[in-house]
Amino acid sequence: MGRRWQLERRRDYYYRQAKLESYRSRASYKLKQLNRRYHLLRRGDVVVDLGAAPGGWMQVALEVVGGTGFVLGVDLQRIEDFPNKNAATMAADFTDPAVVEKIREKLPRPADVVISDASPSISGVWDLDQARSAELVKSALLVSERVLVPGGNFLAKVFQGALMGDLLKQVKEMFEFVKISKPQASRKGSAEVYIIGKGFRRPG
Numbered sequence: 608m609g610r611r612w613q614l615e616r617r618r619d620y621y622y623r624q625a626k627l628e629s630y631r632s633r634a635s636y637k638l639k640q641l642n643r644r645y646h647l648l649r650r651g652d653v654v655v656d657l658g659a660a661p662g663g664w665m666q667v668a669l670e671v672v673g674g675t676g677f678v679l680g681v682d683l684q685r686i687e688d689f690p691n692k693n694a695a696t697m698a699a700d701f702t703d704p705a706v707v708e709k710i711r712e713k714l715p716r717p718a719d720v721v722i723s724d725a726s727p728s729i730s731g732v733w734d735l736d737q738a739r740s741a742e743l744v745k746s747a748l749l750v751s752e753r754v755l756v757p758g759g760n761f762l763a764k765v766f767q768g769a770l771m772g773d774l775l776k777q778v779k780e781m782f783e784f785v786k787i788s789k790p791q792a793s794r795k796g797s798a799e800v801y802i803i804g805k806g807f808r809r810p811g
């Protein structure tokens with residue numbers, strides 16, 4: 608990483624705050640802000656976090672669900688273990704259909720919430736990166752269909768662009784309430800936004 612990037616990072620409020628509060632990632636504040644506004648996670652919930660490394664969202668989810676809840680983090684990269692008994696991690700590609708069954712096996716019961724902050728590796732070619740980001744959301748929706756309880760909630764990051772319309776249509780078919788939000792902790796210049804889906808409709 609370049610020197611300028613390092614300097615900017617050190618100046619960043621949420622980066623410094625994450626260090627102070629021992630969060631694994633500045634992204635923790637995005638989930639905190641979104642949850643404060645949309646009440647996606649509750650005490651006792653079972654949560655699946657897709658694209659969870661290094662684990663900043665998992666930390667926030669564990670705080671909210673407490674000892675009676677459960678949080679499973681899935682990532683291509685290894686996620687450092689948590690001391691919590693009610694946290695589990697899995698090194699896997701959640702876009703692989705075979706992985707859904709493995710996720711289900713790790714859960715104590717069907718999930719109340721699926722969250723995904725997954726990012727594709729950035730090519731710099733805008734259309735391609737946006738398409739890959741939309742594909743990750745579609746895969747997260749496929750996982751949600753198989754693991755969520757009726758009435759469950761969904762949250763996923765997506766890069767804004769031409770494919771948003773189709774994606775939102777799909778989310779609206781699956782959830783009663785749908786919103787797009789950009790939390791304050793999301794960098795102004797970044798194209799990322801978060802899709803919120805509440806009230807998973809039981810598949811017909």
Ligand SMILES: C[S@@+](CC[C@H](N)C(=O)[O-])C[C@H]1O[C@@H](n2cnc3c(N)ncnc32)[C@H](O)[C@@H]1O
Binds near residue numbers: 658684701
């Ligand atoms: C921005 S990071 C997530 C940060 C996390 N929310 C946190 O707070 O620590 C995005 C992650 O998505 C993961 N990812 C991207 N594609 C994936 C896939 N197909 N399966 C699993 N993880 C994936 C990447 O490996 C990366 O760790």
